[in-house]
Amino acid sequence: GAVVSQHPxxxxxxxxxxxKIECRSLDFQATTMFWYRQFPKQSLMLMATSNEGSKATxxxxxxxxxxxxxxxxxxxxxxxxTSAHPEDSSxxxxxxxxxxxxxxxxxxxxxxxx
Amino acid sequence: DQQxxxxxxxxxxxxxxxxxxxxxxTNSMFDYFLWYKKYPAExxxxxxxxxxxxxxxxxxxxxxxxxxxxxxxxxHIVPSQxxxxxxxxxxxxxxxxxxxxxxxxxxxxTIIP
Numbered sequence: 001g002a003v004v005s006q007h008p009x010x011x012x013x014x015x016x017x018x019x020k021i022e023c024r025s026l027d028f029q030a031t032t033m034f035w036y037r038q039f040p041k042q043s044l045m046l047m048a049t050s051n052e053g054s055k056a057t058x059x060x061x062x063x064x065x066x067x068x069x070x071x072x073x074x075x076x077x078x079x080x081x082t083s084a085h086p087e088d089s090s091x092x093x094x095x096x097x098x099x100x101x102x103x104x105x106x107x108x109x110x111x112x113x114x
Numbered sequence: 115d116q117q118x119x120x121x122x123x124x125x126x127x128x129x130x131x132x133x134x135x136x137x138x139x140t141n142s143m144f145d146y147f148l149w150y151k152k153y154p155a156e157x158x159x160x161x162x163x164x165x166x167x168x169x170x171x172x173x174x175x176x177x178x179x180x181x182x183x184x185x186x187x188x189x190h191i192v193p194s195q196x197x198x199x200x201x202x203x204x205x206x207x208x209x210x211x212x213x214x215x216x217x218x219x220x221x222x223x224t225i226i227p
Binding site for chain 2: 094
């Protein structure tokens, strides 16, 4: 149980375009989903926390207009990187949590902006 | 400001021996700590956790020790197996896990057959 999927696993896009990443909890209802970013050889940095049906809470320094997060259902959250630039290239990982239990992580999405 | 620190970026251990991974934290409000294992290009997998009301938690080959006065925790893996080779992240949160996770920078563990 407790499976979280992400799609796509890899995406390459051109600078200035937008890309959407999906995060799904497959066998539980995720009241809270989290989006992280990991640069090479660095820690996972929390970008934002989203609760189903409400606006996401962004961490300091994360532009909410650039990283659009939607948590429309208890099993799906999406992260849209708008007007992507090469410096947005990173490994994006989502996690999902049911009530106050552990966070379960997705496999991650490698974004490369050319 | 790195609130959770893993000062050893890498560690090599002989198969069958004990692996000890260390983690230090600075935020005294942290009361819940977790260890995750991560393979390349995959998301972290939860290993074991400990609440600040305990000083030890054991699960099979994995044991986590917490020293609150020193703001230090460690993960012991014994015996170490080749499949344990991965990057291990320490994470911490407030409110007994109900708040966001703050991760350390990770330690790459290599088990030598």
